[in-house]
Amino acid sequence: MTDAVQVNGAVSRITVMREIGRHLEPFRVGDRPITGMTVISKDLTVDSLAVMDMVLELEDRFDVAIPMNVIAEIQTVDQLADTVLTLSARR
Amino acid sequence: MGLFDRHAGLVDIYRDIRSTGIDPFQIRMERVLSPTEAIINGRKTLLVGTNNYFGLTFDPSCMEAAIEAIRAEGTGTTGSRIANGSYSEHVALEEEIADFYGKKHCMVFTTGYQANLGVISTLVGAEDFLLIDADSHASIYDACKMTQAEVVRFKHNDPSSLEARLRRLGDKPGNRLAVLEGIYSMLGDSAPLKEFVEVCKRYKAYVLVDEAHSMGALGEHGRGLCEKAGVLDDCHFIIGTFSKTLGAIGGYCVSDEPDFEVLRVATRSYMFTASLPPSIVASVRQALRIVRARPELRTKLWDNVATLYDGLAAQGFKLGPEHGPVVGVHLPDRMTAIGFWRALLEAGVYVNVAVPPATPNGVSLLRCSLCAAHTCEQLEHMIEVMTGIGRQMGVIAAAPRLRAVGARI
Numbered sequence: 057m058t059d060a061v062q063v064n065g066a067v068s069r070i071t072v073m074r075e076i077g078r079h080l081e082p083f084r085v086g087d088r089p090i091t092g093m094t095v096i097s098k099d100l101t102v103d104s105l106a107v108m109d110m111v112l113e114l115e116d117r118f119d120v121a122i123p124m125n126v127i128a129e130i131q132t133v134d135q136l137a138d139t140v141l142t143l144s145a146r147r
Numbered sequence: 148m149g150l151f152d153r154h155a156g157l158v159d160i161y162r163d164i165r166s167t168g169i170d171p172f173q174i175r176m177e178r179v180l181s182p183t184e185a186i187i188n189g190r191k192t193l194l195v196g197t198n199n200y201f202g203l204t205f206d207p208s209c210m211e212a213a214i215e216a217i218r219a220e221g222t223g224t225t226g227s228r229i230a231n232g233s234y235s236e237h238v239a240l241e242e243e244i245a246d247f248y249g250k251k252h253c254m255v256f257t258t259g260y261q262a263n264l265g266v267i268s269t270l271v272g273a274e275d276f277l278l279i280d281a282d283s284h285a286s287i288y289d290a291c292k293m294t295q296a297e298v299v300r301f302k303h304n305d306p307s308s309l310e311a312r313l314r315r316l317g318d319k320p321g322n323r324l325a326v327l328e329g330i331y332s333m334l335g336d337s338a339p340l341k342e343f344v345e346v347c348k349r350y351k352a353y354v355l356v357d358e359a360h361s362m363g364a365l366g367e368h369g370r371g372l373c374e375k376a377g378v379l380d381d382c383h384f385i386i387g388t389f390s391k392t393l394g395a396i397g398g399y400c401v402s403d404e405p406d407f408e409v410l411r412v413a414t415r416s417y418m419f420t421a422s423l424p425p426s427i428v429a430s431v432r433q434a435l436r437i438v439r440a441r442p443e444l445r446t447k448l449w450d451n452v453a454t455l456y457d458g459l460a461a462q463g464f465k466l467g468p469e470h471g472p473v474v475g476v477h478l479p480d481r482m483t484a485i486g487f488w489r490a491l492l493e494a495g496v497y498v499n500v501a502v503p504p505a506t507p508n509g510v511s512l513l514r515c516s517l518c519a520a521h522t523c524e525q526l527e528h529m530i531e532v533m534t535g536i537g538r539q540m541g542v543i544a545a546a547p548r549l550r551a552v553g554a555r556i
Contacts, residue, residue, distance in 0.1 A: 103504055112281065112302055121315040123297040 067118055067144045072137045075117055079110040080133070092134035118144050163482070164502075169489050171500045181205055182520045187497060193525055195455075195515045196499040200364055200472050201444045202520030203394035203437060209430040216429035223424040229412070236428040241399075243435055248370055248385060250401040254410060255428075257420050259359050259388030260286040262398030265416030266386060267326060267355065268293035274321040278312060280304065280328065280338070282507040284357065287326055296324075303331075303507065306342040313350035323352035329361030329372035333506055333514060335471025337361070340376040348381065355384040363392030364472045369438045369445055393434040395427045447519040448472060454523055455515060458530035463543040475501075476513040476533075478542060484511035490536045496529050 077090050083102035084090060094100065096107060111122050114136075120143035130136050151158075164171065178186040182202035183194050203209055216236070224231055237255060245253035256262040267290035271277045275296040279287055282303040291298040299316075302308035309325060316323065325347050327338045340356065347354045358371035366374030371387070373379045383404060389397035400410075411417060423431075437444070452470050459476060460466055467475040478484040481502040488500035491513070499514040506512060517526075537543040 103509075105504065105507075106509070108300060109281065109508070112300060112308075115315075116308070116311060119311075119315065121299060121312060123299055124291060125297060 067141065069137060069141060072114075072118065072140050072144075073133070075114065076110075076133055076136055076140075079113060090133060092132065092137070094133045095131050096133065096136065097131070114140055120144050160481075164485050167482075167485050167489055169492070171485065171488055174492075174497070179204075182518050183522075183525060185497070187492065190495055192492070193496045193529060195517070195521070195526075195529060196497055197518070198360070198391040198473075198516050199394060199518050199520075200360075200392045200448055200516070201394070201434075201438065202518045203392070203434045206394070206434070206437065208437070209394060209433045212433040213426035213430040216425040220425035222426070224422045226421055227418055228422045229418045231422070233422070234425060234428070236425060236432070237422060240428050240432050240435075243432060244399050245401055247368075247435060247439065248379065248401045250385070251403045252407040253399055253401045254407075254414075254417060255423060256398035256400070256417055257423055258396060259386070259390055259398035260289075261416035261420065262386050262388070262400055263287055263357060264290045264293065265414040266384065266400045266410065267291075267324075269410060269414045270353075270355070270384070271296035271322060271324050276316055276319075276321055276323045278309060278323060278325045278352065280326065282331055282333070283326065284328065284332060284359070287328075287357070296321075304336065304338055306339055306346050309343060310346045310350070313346065313352060316350075323347075323350060324355060325352050326355045326357070329356055329358040329365060330471055330473065332360055332473060333501055333510075333512060334467030334475040335360075335473030336468050337365070337372055337471065340372050340378055344376070344378045344381045353383045354378075354381060355386065356382050357386045359386070359388045360391060360471075360473060362387040363438050364445065364448060367442075369442070389427070389431045389434075392438065393431050395431050395434065397423050397427060397431060444519040448517060451517045451519065451521045451523075451526060454526045455517060455530065458527065459533065462530065462534045462537065464533070464537060472517050474515040474517065476515065478511045478513065481511045483540065483542065484513060487536055487540060487542065488513055490540075491533065494532045494536070496532055 083100040241253040263286035273295040361371040363369045465477040501512040503509045
């Protein structure tokens with residue numbers, strides 16, 4: 057997994073979005089694509105435990121720590137990507 | 148939006164389950180006959196799902212102790228130990244549990260759930276970090292909701308996943324508390340505790356181990372996984388319950404931390420609920436004496452584990468990863484699990500059925516728990532019954548198998 061597009065050591069948004077999309081793909085409803093606006097708990101069939109499991113993977117993939125209380129406030133795919141990017145940049 | 152609308156998803160799932168004609172979550176034990184048998188639906192039924200690991204619920208000496216305590220001190224304490232005071236027996240029980248572990252301090256709680264909830268949420272606060280296993284018990288997750296600490300989840304039974312998370316916290320101030328379980332209640336697997344403790348030492352994290360399902364079952368003296376792994380002195384807090392091996396109800400926490408006793412006036416689940424009734428305290432004290440005096444019960448329990456686990460594995464059932472007093476049987480989906488469970492009950496065998504969202508990774512399980520009082524014949528009969536149902540439902544191969552080679556696993 058070294059395909060991350062990195063600029064000055066930073067992770068690109070595209071990479072993060074692609075990774076999130078890959079994890080959420082199994083929970084898509086019909087033909088509706090996953091976009092930044094997708095509300096994770098409402099527009100998909102994913103439950104809260106599976107969301108937390110996805111976060112475990114994202115944490116390891118991007119070497120960030122996303123506490124559970126932060127996860128609880130994330131609603132959309134965009135917000136999740138922003139969280140990962142912000143935490144990643146802070147490192 | 149109505150009050151109950153938020154539970155609409157659960158209502159649907161529950162309706163599906165009940166459409167099978169029987170509700171696994173409202174089973175009525177018409178009469179409990181012994182640690183291993185009860186009358187259910189008018190039929191004598193073998194119990195293999197009650198966490199009654201040593202079978203002490205009907206031990207004559209424990210029952211006598213409880214009856215005597217009721218005669219001497221009444222049926223209940225009618226209040227918390229903070230308000231109504233402690234009975235001498237509460238204090239004696241705490242001393243005996245502390246002595247059992249060789250720890251300085253012990254607090255007892257009215258349930259194991261309250262012990263986890265109260266201790267974990269009180270130990271950490273704002274700016275601290277609570278690190279929990281992904282498959283933690285509900286009482287641990289609920290404790291997370293009651294603390295201001297940041298909660299970080301690591302992969303189940305994976306010390307390297309915990310290490311990565313401790314490393315990412317870097318030099319942020321604040322205490323780190325890692326919470327682990329001796330035996331996980333759904334699949335019966337144990338934490339690699341020695342490795343976890345090493346990681347925690349390296350990052351100066353406190354270690355709390357919940358031995359609810361391992362007290363009595365593991366360790367040379369039955370002290371649990373901490374004893375078996377040789378890390379009793381490295382575990383800062385050990386939590387356990389009276390409702391499994393000890394056959395009653397209640398919880399405890401032991402520790403050598405010098406200021407531990409302050410928890411008595413800081414832990415809300417200890418301060419604001421009625422204390423254990425005298426009868427429970429008396430039977431638990433007697434049960435603890437039995438755990439210390441009769442190691443053969445532990446041997447018998449593990450013999451029974453081997454009989455059931457190896458017997459089911461040989462028939463091709465997909466089981467939890469290792470021998471344990473809990474044997475989880477994987478089934479492909481929720482409705483198959485419910486159907487299998489129902490067929491098993493109708494054949495006179497009671498186990499638990501565990502389905503999402505109560506299970507890790509969305510798995511559907513028949514959850515069996517062994518008892519030292521089970522006979523070999525009872526378990527062999529159960530394996531035979533399960534094999535019949537499993538073949539009929541297409542869960543295992545129809546043809547007799549000589550040896551499980553993992554082809555279907």
